[in-house]
Amino acid sequence: MLIMSEYVNAPDRLGESALPDGRSLGWAEWGPPDGMPVLLCPGAATSRWLGFGAGVVEALGVRLVSVDRPGLDASTPAPGRTLATFAEDMRHFCLLRGLGRPAVVGNSQGAPFALACAAEGVASALALVSAADEVAAPQFASALEPHLRDLVERTARDPAGAEELFATFTADTMWDMVMAGSPGCDLAVYRDPEFAAGYRRALDEAFAQGAAGYARDTVLAMGRWPIALDKIRVPVDIWYGEQDISHSPDHGALLAARMPGARRHVVPGAGGALLWTHARPVLTTLVERTPAGR
Numbered sequence: 001m002l003i004m005s006e007y008v009n010a011p012d013r014l015g016e017s018a019l020p021d022g023r024s025l026g027w028a029e030w031g032p033p034d035g036m037p038v039l040l041c042p043g044a045a046t047s048r049w050l051g052f053g054a055g056v057v058e059a060l061g062v063r064l065v066s067v068d069r070p071g072l073d074a075s076t077p078a079p080g081r082t083l084a085t086f087a088e089d090m091r092h093f094c095l096l097r098g099l100g101r102p103a104v105v106g107n108s109q110g111a112p113f114a115l116a117c118a119a120e121g122v123a124s125a126l127a128l129v130s131a132a133d134e135v136a137a138p139q140f141a142s143a144l145e146p147h148l149r150d151l152v153e154r155t156a157r158d159p160a161g162a163e164e165l166f167a168t169f170t171a172d173t174m175w176d177m178v179m180a181g182s183p184g185c186d187l188a189v190y191r192d193p194e195f196a197a198g199y200r201r202a203l204d205e206a207f208a209q210g211a212a213g214y215a216r217d218t219v220l221a222m223g224r225w226p227i228a229l230d231k232i233r234v235p236v237d238i239w240y241g242e243q244d245i246s247h248s249p250d251h252g253a254l255l256a257a258r259m260p261g262a263r264r265h266v267v268p269g270a271g272g273a274l275l276w277t278h279a280r281p282v283l284t285t286l287v288e289r290t291p292a293g294r
Helices: 056-060 083-097 108-119 146-157 159-166 171-180 184-190 193-206 212-222 253-257 279-289
Strands: 013-018 024-030 036-041 062-067 103-107 125-129 236-241 263-267
Touching: 013 083, 024 083, 036 083, 036 108, 036 279, 056 062, 056 279, 062 083, 083 108, 103 108, 103 279, 108 125, 108 212, 125 279, 146 159, 146 212, 159 212, 171 184, 171 193, 184 193, 236 253, 236 279, 253 263
Parallel strands: 036 062, 036 103, 103 125, 125 236, 236 263
Antiparallel strands: 013 024, 024 062
């Protein structure tokens, strides 16, 4: 099925790469093969197939690469994996695919994985777009709505039990959550027929091996992040839509303050679908902020 819309288009290239330990990582690419490498850490429970920046990556000369995290779609499961082991996987992947030290985009639940890449020296620049915040940080304890606070506390108290709970989720569960928790400006994107088809396909593919991969991602994202954010020295831009009601209690203000030199952008009239509605400014800024000689 070929999906094309103003927000997304089908990958130009698909493949799998073998890591040194024998596991495989599934990936998708858009844009010129010799373009500036940009590595995408996708949002929750979405496969490599859902990119962003239809038309923009070509215009900017960007080689956009999206990778399935372990246990999702075409990537081999890695039970017990951590944010640090993900960054190490990406280090090997970048060598295999000739990406050097790419710029990295972290969308939604992909944010802590992108931050791990920056902290471990894999990334040369970082854009966090509609980023899942570190909701387990004590500063947010009183800012979370009761259901989310209960999940955060459960994850801290019993991570294995929380992982079992998240493993009951399905592609339909995720779609319903997104649709129920989005403002009107986002629903206009998600209800676009071509985008909806692409998003649903990415969800179905992410759950093709079951929900264990998503469950592990969620426990890692919802717990404390063992990342020294204040030690990250690459350029960082943090993007939120003003109407985004689900990704960060303060639209990334605390997150930006924890990283020296990070720049925070709050876009008026936009929501959590910012990756697709504002791909051009996100990518243009990232290209401008990526050091030469990457």
